[in-house]
Amino acid sequence: MPTESDSRGQHRYASIDDALRERRLPLENHLLIKSFVHNLGVTHLYETTTYIRGVRPGGPDLQIASGWSNGFTEEEVQRFAGDAESIWLNDDRDPLWGLTHPQHGGHAATSRAQRVRDGGHCELCGWGLAMSGACNNRSY
DSSP: OOOOBOTTSOBEESSHHHHHHHHTOOHHHHHHHHHHHHHTTOOEEEEOSSSEEEEOTTSOOEEEOSSEEEEEOHHHHHHHGGGSSEEEEOSSSTTOEEEEOSSOTTOOOOHHHHHHHOOOBOTTTOOBOOTTSOOOOOOO
16 A cells, blocks of 8 residues: 655555555566566655656656556666567657556557667568567577
8 A cells, every 4th residue: 555655745655566566557567567666776656647656766767557667768678678568769758768568458559669669570580680680580
């Protein structure tokens, strides 16, 4: 259950587990969310109307919703892209990036995001390449 409040009157969660439970975020997304919350040094989590606000010293606040999160630098989003459905440049918070969680209720990446994420195709097998340029087809 939310505890303290911040200067905006938003209730502060005691932990990421409390926030995920209270907001009833899909279990399939917990591992990814916990990973970036811990690895990016989020120190406080606050309840908002539509998302969990993750505060981290020296970085922009993260917005963590049921099917997506945003507030990442390009370097940060690359670190977590492997576990995400898709990544996208945030039009409202440019130059910050967002990612779509594995369980997202149909939130599709925009065409702009798909173009940003498109790494081309493997010349050997035709599979789409990861953003790093590596082919994930291990059958050849």
